[in-house]
Amino acid sequence: MSRSIVEYYASDPEVTTGMKCGYCKQETTRFTNGMWGHVLTARDYQDLIDRGWRRCGLYCYKPNNSKCCCPAYPIKCHALDFRISKSQKKVLRRFKNFIETGNKCNNAGNIKVSVDAENFEMPSESSGKMEFTENLESLNSISNNDLLTLNQNNTLVKETNQNISNTSKVTKTKDTAFEKPKTPVTAKVGGQIKAKLMRRERWRQKQLAKGLSGELQTNRGPQAKSLEEWLTYKKDSTHQFEIRIVLANPKHEAFQESFEESLSVYQKYQVSVHGDTIDKCDARNYKRFLCNNPLTQEGVYGAYHRQYILNGKIIAVGVIDILPYCVSSVYLYYDPGKIIAVGVIDILPYCVSSVYLYYDPDFSFLSLGTYTSLSEIAFVRHLQKRYCDMKYYYLGFYIHSCPKMRYKGEFSPSFLCCPESFTWHPIDQCLPLLDTSAYSRLCPNKETKDENAFKCIKDVMVLHQRKMMTWGEYEEFSSRSIDEDNFDTEDEKEQEIREVTEYGHLVGRVIMANMLLFRPTKDC
Incomplete structure (x- = not known):
């Protein structure tokens, strides 16, 4: 079975300014998360775009809507x-x-x-x-x-x-030489409606006299083009x-x-x-x-x-x-x-x-x-x-x-x-919310949660030294492959866990168990 392989770029918590926004042109108000898609299966990419990801060439990105000037x-x-x-x-x-x-x-x-x-x-x-x-x-x-x-x-x-x-078009022409004098719009419309109602009633009475229902046929005209x-x-x-x-x-x-x-x-x-x-x-x-x-x-x-x-x-x-x-x-x-x-x-x-x-x-x-x-x-x-x-x-x-x-x-x-429950909603129901606030939870039910939410880092699948393994196996393998004098500091270990946890929250539980997250070999 083919596996997706990605390389995640963690955000820096100390950076408070973003990139230039291509929509409103502000210089530092666009915030995104990104990863390099070395290989992606169709199924995995479908799941990614359903969680707000898009690709640009080989690079995949997801806007941080809660921080962006122009939520997407x-x-x-x-x-x-x-x-x-x-x-x-x-x-x-x-x-x-x-x-x-x-x-x-x-x-x-x-x-x-x-x-x-x-x-x-x-x-x-x-x-x-x-x-x-x-x-x-x-x-x-x-x-x-x-x-x-x-x-x-x-x-x-x-x-x-x-x-x-082959289809043919019929061009209609209008002879203006015998046009009737124009009447006020209100009088013309009112007269047309009254005459139409009278004709409809006469037709209905004739149908009832014949023992028929007298209901109008609603689809008598030509069918619209597909x-x-x-x-x-x-x-x-x-x-x-x-x-x-x-x-x-x-x-x-x-x-x-x-x-x-x-x-x-x-x-x-x-x-x-x-x-x-x-x-x-x-x-x-x-x-x-x-x-x-x-x-x-x-x-x-x-x-x-x-x-x-x-x-x-x-x-x-x-x-x-x-x-x-x-x-x-x-x-x-x-x-x-x-x-x-x-x-x-x-x-x-x-x-x-x-x-x-x-x-x-x-x-x-x-x-x-x-x-x-x-x-x-x-x-x-x-x-x-x-x-x-x-x-x-x-x-x-x-x-x-x-x-x-x-x-x-x-x-x-x-x-x-x-952007919070990752459920889909008719745009007509969303527009009033977006008119009030550029960023909004679109799901009306506050109790609805993300069914694919990240739960445990142990579910993350990893590619390390060309081998596929779970996160737990990766931690054990990487520890054995480094001399005692070169073990990661506690800060470095915590930073890596923070990065992988951030990745898990962004892609979701199902995708992180299918895709392989590339982890580099540590320098000895």
């Missing part, structure tokens, strides 16, 4: 029960119009641009203490020349929109659309072919939207931030790029890890010959988790933040046909104190995670 609450949408709002339909219609007719804008000035950025800086590298040298590349059994796609049956084959049924229907396009569209999946490996030929183009869009986004310098978003930092990941790969399961192709050109790339129950993805969206957006996602046992989105600012008229989220919700529903436990779409963190992040709550039905 995990948010998820129930994809199977998802309801499209009126504003989201406008975004889908605009994108559909662009694909089918080539028109690039429709009331573009009123479009809301959604930016899904966690504004987080991860450490430059691991501390270097870990002596773990297994080569995980031997687990990759897929040829570097394989080009794969997921069809509707979730099998890996080529996928295009050639089989999508999300999947909004995301399909005519076969004779101006832009022909298809999806392709390639192995997410720097040595993979297809990965290399699209790397420079996607990097260029990333740099343009970071410089334009976040004001970064070009050296801060170079190829090395791009790989560390969005390409590297700790998720394990076995057999057909592994890391992939999900590419969206427009007219034979890549329009989007989704970096995905397909594991027995997990996929980690990055979506890149192009127009002919040009990537316009990239969305990074993790697919886990119960969810698709959005990690990051960047896009070409020139294409903000397509509301790509909203569109990519809707596309990923549809992807959850697609995967659920094969993996019955997959039901949710995680949108990262909901920051109520940051207006530009509130759009995440518009994907209904959505739920926020309570």
Whole structure:
């Protein structure tokens, strides 16, 4: 059985100032706990994000909400029960119009641009203490020349929109030459309501005379379009659309072919939207931030790029890890010959988790933040046909104190995670609490406790000198391996116990018994 291996960075109790907040821009008000994920199984990472953790490349972090200026609450949408709002339909219609007719804008000035950025800086590298040298590349059994796609049956084959049924649009025109004189709104509305009620009563009396119930039929109109229907396009569209999946490996030929183009869009986004310098978003930092990941790969399961192709050109790339129950993805969206957006996602046992989105600012008229989220919700529903436990779409963190992040709550039905009980609650019930206080216990029942709370340090599993052991075995082993003149002082022992106890409280009882906490060899 594969085991997760992490290296925890304990917080310093003497440090009272934090990092710069990427949301409110205060210099010393962001506090987080972090650990390096050398290896993570899908199951363990699912449990981690359900306790408020997120990953940035190989680095995993959890905001300390009780101390942060902008508390961050995990948010998820129930994809199977998802309801499209009126504003989201406008975004889908605009994108559909662009694909089918080539028109690039429709009331573009009123479009809301959604930016899904966690504004987080991860450490430059691991501390270097870990002596773990297994080569995980031997687990990759897929040829570097394989080009794969997921069809509707979730099998890996080529996928295009050639089989999508043709639909036609009817344009209504208005003849203004014979318009009736306008009447006051109140009189017009009142008259319409009265006439409608009279017609309804006459119809009801006729039905009763025939011996029928006289009840109105409520579903006589056309059925509303599903999300999947909004995301399909005519076969004779101006832009022909298809999806392709390639192995997410720097040595993979297809990965290399699209790397420079996607990097260029990333740099343009970071410089334009976040004001970064070009050296801060170079190829090395791009790989560390969005390409590297700790998720394990076995057999057909592994890391992939999900590419969206427009007219034979890549329009989007989704970096995905397909594991027995997990996929980690990055979506890149192009127009002919040009990537316009990239969305990074993790697919886990119960969810698709959005990690990051960047896009070409020139294409903000397509509301790509909203569109990519809707596309990923549809992807959850697609995967659920094969993996019955997959039901949710995680949108990262909901920051109520940051207006530009509130759009995440518009994907209904959505739920926020309570930072104390780690239970999920409808966002509508949480908003009044957050309006009163930026940090709040969201679970209304004060008696509800964390069912996965840390209990005993002896339950922690440890990796020491390439051996897996319990905490008790580690203490005994480490004591025997050091000369008497080099035993730890009492202060050093207490500090290590404090660090491991802090780790246990943050990850929870179940996860700390599954993951291996790396402990370095003490100097002799």
